[in-house]
Amino acid sequence: MKVRAHMSMLFHLDKCIGCHTCSIACKNLWTDRKGAEYMWWNNVETRPGAGYPTGWEDQERFRGGWEYKDGHLDLRLHSRTQGLFRLFFNPALPSLDDYYEPFTFRYSDLFTAPEGEDQPTAIPVSMITGEPMTPEAGPNWDDDLSGSPLYAKNDPNLKALDPEVRAQLEEIEGVVFQYLPRICNHCLNPACVAACPSGAIYKRAEDGVVLVNENKCKAWRMCVAACPYKKVYYNWATGKSEKCILCFPRLETGQAPACAHSCVGRIRYMGVLLYDADRIPEAAMVPDEELVESQLSLILDPFDPEVIAAAKAEGIDEGWIQAAQKSPIYKFVKVWRLALPLHPEYRTLAMMFYVPPxxxxxxxxxxxxxxxxxxxxxxxxxxxxxxxxxxxxxxxxxxxxxxxxxxxxxxxxxxxxxxxxxxxxxxxxxxxxxxxxxxxxxxxxxxxxxxxxxxxxxxxxxxxxxxxPTLEERFVLPPYHREMAAEVWKDPLAHKGEAGLGYIQPPLRGE
Amino acid sequence: MNWNALLFAVFPYIALTLAVAVTAYRMVYRPFSVSAQSSQLLEQKRLFFGSTAMHWGLVIVLLGHLLALLLPKGLLLWNAVPLRLYLLEITGLGLGLWALFGTYVLLARRISVARVRAASTPMDYLVLVVVFVSALTGVLTAVLYRYGSFWFPAVMTPYLWSVLTLNPRPELLQDLPFWTKLHVFNFWLFLALFPFSRLVHIVTVPLGYVVRPWQIVVWVRKLAR
Missing domain, CATH: 1.10.3650.10 (nitrate reductase domain like)
Incomplete structure (x- = not known):
């Protein structure tokens, strides 16, 4: 038993009102930059619907996640050698049009338009080219089932539904939808990590956050295709991949991630799970119908003295174990069995959990x-x-x-x-x-x-x-002890007497 | 000093020095800047035809050049049978044309696709122009001055070795035709641009991927110690 700790989020979908406050909090904090305009590390989809990027669950096309066949677990995207041969062109990569071309409006026209008979209008312009454009898609184009016949019917999850049930779903008097907020699932068996030829993506052992090392990323963009949730994005301006970082700088300073903290419906919970890292491969290698059970079996009981001893042996400190014992995620997922991972059949062992609505x-x-x-x-x-x-x-x-x-x-x-x-x-x-x-x-x-x-x-x-629940009950955050970790990264005295900021390297294309 | 010496004896060392020193500096001190700068997200269809053709065409042709540099005698032996010479020349020319086509597609794409243009820096265009000239002069040499694989071991191999062994003999190139000279000079220019452009991604070809385990787990604290 190799015990590790994981920061997990739980989405109580029965409480989600689909207000997109989480998306905006995330956008303002992390992706309001050139090259990242189209990225929504956190997005909220209306279900049934095609989601964002459009049709991301269609793994026949996007080839995300793992495939379990003949006792082998392989990336659906490529074998290692195939990966190298596809460096120059990655056939499974979504194009910008699968997301949407980011746009804004030329508001200055409202002030500078010459005097005339008509009201001046602010025309939409592309945030990439700056040229006028006609927006034809967006991250929430099918919000609240708008454009249903086009979008909702293409939802891959509607497959295998009885025609009768499907008809009932589409019936106008009985029309129904739910919301599905999504962030990176910080998987235990991440396909993005496995697909990266440079080895730039890694999982932090301390808290399970999956991160892209932007210094190592070389724009081979395999992660984008390999992630079945399409939660790694390619920044076209800097030529680097980016993804949700679970707001680790906030976690490390005792704050919940921005999306969770700003949640109006208070649907999000945050807490520690202890899991057995030794059993990850075997948990991902079971038939589809056993996947949920096998994944949940990885999550360990934080009250079990054996688990506690093993956790301490692995260097997990008392504060984290206590946080795991108070974790709302543990209660929902393991004690009450109310929460499930999103699309367990992708076999990445997603560590964000959902209470179905x-x-x-x-x-x-x-x-x-x-x-x-x-x-x-x-x-x-x-x-x-x-x-x-x-x-x-x-x-x-x-x-x-x-x-x-x-x-x-x-x-x-x-x-x-x-x-x-x-x-x-x-x-x-x-x-x-x-x-x-x-x-x-x-x-x-x-x-x-x-x-x-x-x-x-x-x-x-x-x-x-x-x-x-109070804020403290929803977000049970363990002490990260940044004060103890900081000097390990950098000698605090090394820069004493220097100008202070060091060399600033702007994240510009090729610089 | 004449032009020949300047271009083929002095400039190569400037180019090589820049290529080695600046690349090393960038890899160590500016790692964020090293990237293939893929634009596949912005445009896919034309990239498929352009990128595949340019990369594979160039990689194989360059490996051919390398082989001629390392095993000139083997090449001559291979070419001793005319059929084998024709086979090699046709393959080389085909790959060269493929690369030329690919580079043209990429250049045209970069100029005409608005999204790609918006993401481009002047260096992105310059790199493509240099690669285009390289492919074009290579193809011209192959077509006009047959058979390259026959005289390369006699002229180019000694010249390249003379440069690499710090005993340059630019006079070997003195009497070569213009297109061939341009081809050689363009290569040194390519090397000089290499560290200042996206071309550095060539040295980061991730061959290690074949052997590394699927998952990477990092202990942030242990790593730091």
Whole structure:
């Protein structure tokens, strides 16, 4: 057992309102620069939808992630030799048009336009060429299902859905969507690291953050294609790859990443997970339907004395172990089993976790009701209010956001992983509603709770951490001890008496 | 000192010194600046035809030159049978034309595609022009002054060795035709530009990738000690 610590984020999708505040916080902090205009290290997609870059989940085309075949785990992108032969042209690289051409507006025209009959307008101009352009795509072009027929239908996760379920999803009265905020998953078995011919990308052992060493990057751009989540970006101006750094400078100073800290819906949690680094390869080499289980088995119990001893032997200090014990991520992922990784079938062992969203199930029940009544149009569901919750709980397979769809996103298509999660979340919701209506947990609610496999205490804890967590409960950040690490990097006395700043090397093309 | 000596005895040493010293400086002190500066993200289709042709054409032709430099006798022996000489010459010419085509495509692309133009520095154009001249003069030499692979061991090999052994003999080139001289001079120019342009990426060809393990894990603190 080789214990290592990992900083992980959790996205509670049931709380995400799709406001993009996270994206803006990230953009302002990290990618508001030349060559990075098109990058969204953090982006929020509407699902079903094609996402950003458009169709990133289509691995037939973009060749991201790992393939498990005949007992071998290989990059889908290339073998090592193939990688060298494709240095001059990388066929799987997305083009800028797969993202979008970044644009701004020529606001100065509003002030400098000559006097005339018409209102002056600010025309859109490309942020690359500076020339006028017609924006035809953007990172949120299909936000809230706009342009649905074009975008949502191309969602690869809709494959393997019953035609009936699919029709139900597309039905205008029953139309439904969820949000999917995404950052780099800081995988345990990162494909970007494996694909980099220069060896410029690495995983930090201390906290698991995957970083690009820009001094080593030589613009072979294999990482961009190899990352199945398309979360490594190529800066066309500097000729270097860039990616989400999990705001490690903020983490090291005790602050949550900007996206998490700014989250309006407070959907993001941040904490330490202890994992067994020895078992990474075997965890990635199991059949698709066992992937979730095998990945979660890597995550160790921070209360287990054996684990604690092994962690200390690996140099993980007391503060980190305590943080791991208080980690909200550990609770959601391992204790309550409410969270799953995004697209485990890519076999990169993504370390950001998602609590799948609940969806209203009423429309299908309504439809059945309508059919039985033999009249068209929308009908108000005429069920006793108290039974409504239980209808939802019992009719999960009729959920408007199909369970199969969520399974394609978070469980490699295995619905058996999604159903218990939704049932637990619904059970907590039913319990709390009954409590507020009846003033106590009712018999029915307790039965549902038992069916979902939760105790009253667990349900209460889930409820509290879901709805009422304080900042300190959401972000349990370990002490990084920068004060102890700094002198290891640089001798603080070495520059004493010098000008102070040293040589500034601007990140310009070729300089 | 005449022009011949200046261009083929003095300039080569300036070029070589720059190539070695400045490249070493850049690799050590300005590593961020070393990059292939790929523009594939901005434009793909024309890059495919241009980049593949230019790179593979040039790499193979340059390896051929290197072989002629290292094994002149072997080359002469190979060429002793006419069929083998024709085969070599045709292959070389084909690769040269391929590289020429690729470089032309890249140059035209850099000028005409607005996005690529926006990302370009003057050096990016200059590099392509130098490579284009190199391919063009090489092809002209191959076509006009047959057979290069036959006289290269007699003229170019001793000349290049004379430069490398610090005993330059520019007079060997004195009577060569203009295109061939330009081809040689252009090579030294290429070397002189090498450290100041994106051409440095040539020395970073990541051959180590073939043997390194898939994953790289770095202990930031252990590394520092």
């Amino acid at each position: 609940l969806s209203p199930v009423v429309s299908t029940v309504e439809k059945a009701f309508r059919a039985s009544q033999g009249n068209g149009g929308l009908v108000r569901l005429d069920l006793p209010e108290t039974d409504l919750d239980f209808e939802v709980y019992a009719a999960l397979e009729k959920a408007r956001m199909p369970v199969k769809y969520l399974a394609n996103l978070f469980a490699a298509g295995n619905e058996a992983h999604i159903v218990p999660v939704l049932k637990k979340m619904l059970a907590v919701r039913i319990l709390k509603r009954q409590e507020s209506l009846e003033g106590r947990p009712t018999e029915k609610a307790l039965k549902v709770l038992a069916d979902a496999g939760l105790t009253l205490e667990e349900a209460e804890a889930i409820y509290r951490l879901t709805t009422l």
